[in-house]
Amino acid sequence: MQTCLLSGLLVQPIAERIRxxxxxxxxxxxxxxxxxxRHARDLVDHASxxxxxxxxxxxxxxxxxxxxQLGGETxxxxxxxxxxxxxxxxxxxxxxxxxxxxxxxxxxxMVSMASDRLVRDASWRYExxxxxxxxxxxxxxxxxxxxxxxxxxxxxxxxxxxxxxxxDIRFEGVDGPELVVFGELESDGAESDTLGESRLHxxxxxx
Numbered sequence: 390m391q392t393c394l395l396s397g398l399l400v401q402p403i404a405e406r407i408r409x410x411x412x413x414x415x416x417x418x419x420x421x422x423x424x425x426x427r428h429a430r431d432l433v434d435h436a437s438x439x440x441x442x443x444x445x446x447x448x449x450x451x452x453x454x455x456x457x458q459l460g461g462e463t464x465x466x467x468x469x470x471x472x473x474x475x476x477x478x479x480x481x482x483x484x485x486x487x488x489x490x491x492x493x494x495x496x497x498x499m500v501s502m503a504s505d506r507l508v509r510d511a512s513w514r515y516e517x518x519x520x521x522x523x524x525x526x527x528x529x530x531x532x533x534x535x536x537x538x539x540x541x542x543x544x545x546x547x548x549x550x551x552x553x554x555x556x557d558i559r560f561e562g563v564d565g566p567e568l569v570v571f572g573e574l575e576s577d578g579a580e581s582d583t584l585g586e587s588r589l590h591x592x593x594x595x596x
Contacts, residue, residue, distance in 0.1 A: 393528045394509040395448045397441035398481060399543065402472045403451045404432040410458065424454040439481065442509055445532060452536045462538040462563070469542035473550075481506055482547070489551030496548040496556050497522030500570045503547045507540065520574040530566040537563040544570045 410416040411433070421430055429447040437443070452465075459465060476482045485502050489495040497517035501524050504513045511528025524544075529537055541560030548558045548570065558572035 393445050393511045394442035395445055396439070396507045396509070397437045397443060398439040398476070398479075399472075399507050399540070400432060400441070400443045400448055400451065401437055401439060402475060403448070403455055404429075404437060407451060407454060408433050415458070416454070420454070424457075425450045439479070445529075445536070449533055449536055452533065452539060456535045462535050465535065465539040466542045469539065469546050472543055473546040482550075485547075486551045492551075493519045494522055495552040495554075496558060496572050497524060499551050500524040500544050500548045503544055507543070520576070521572065523569060523571040526568040526570070527566070529568055534563040537568050541568050541570060548572060 407416060407421070411418070411421060421433060425433065426447045428444070429450045432443065432447070432451070456462070456464070459468065482503075485499055485506070488502075489499045492498050494517045497515060500522070501513050501515045504511065504524065504526050508526065508528060511526060513527070514525045516523050526540075526544075529540065541563065545558045545560055549556065555575040556572045557575050558570070560568065560570045562569045
């Protein structure tokens with residue numbers, strides 16, 4: 390049974406989009422009643438707060454309805470840009486961006502810290518350094534590929550915020566037990582690094 394919770398920060402834009410479609414007539418009341426849990430329906434009818442935590446079963450019903458409208462998982466990858474752009478200026482995200490800018494492994498730091506902000510009762514394992522990183526997020530193993538795609542795409546977009554260095558950042562594992570977000574510095578080979586634990590990253594976590 391899935392026990393993790395998803396942040397209202399992530400749930401808000403999903404519920405708001407479904408609400409907009411409902412008001413515009415693109416989704417009807419019967420569509421909402423068919424697809425959504427009672428709690429998820431309440432989130433559509435009454436705006437949630439960014440500080441709320443929502444059971445994954447309720448988020449899954451929202452994501453399932455979204456997937457029907459967006460045409461599958463690819464739609465979530467494209468939509469992630471809009472979600473992250475809407476978070477600019479919010480304290481939970483801006484605080485991470487400012488902290489990340491002081492680190493050479495800013496993208497990996499952003500992914501691991503944002504994972505804690507977006508998913509509760511999950512765990513992550515980080516490896517990385519100046520030129521490469523990998524964050525393995527556990528706790529969403531039983532979640533749908535659509536939900537893991539949304540979380541992965543959002544984390545990829547967030548990873549790019551605190552650094553101007555040209556990282557190639559991707560995610561994988563939507564059909565497996567771990568969601569993995571990883572990146573490598575795009576370079577001509579002059580700068581290289583192996584995956585290991587960054588002392589700067591670990592110091593930031595302790596602080």
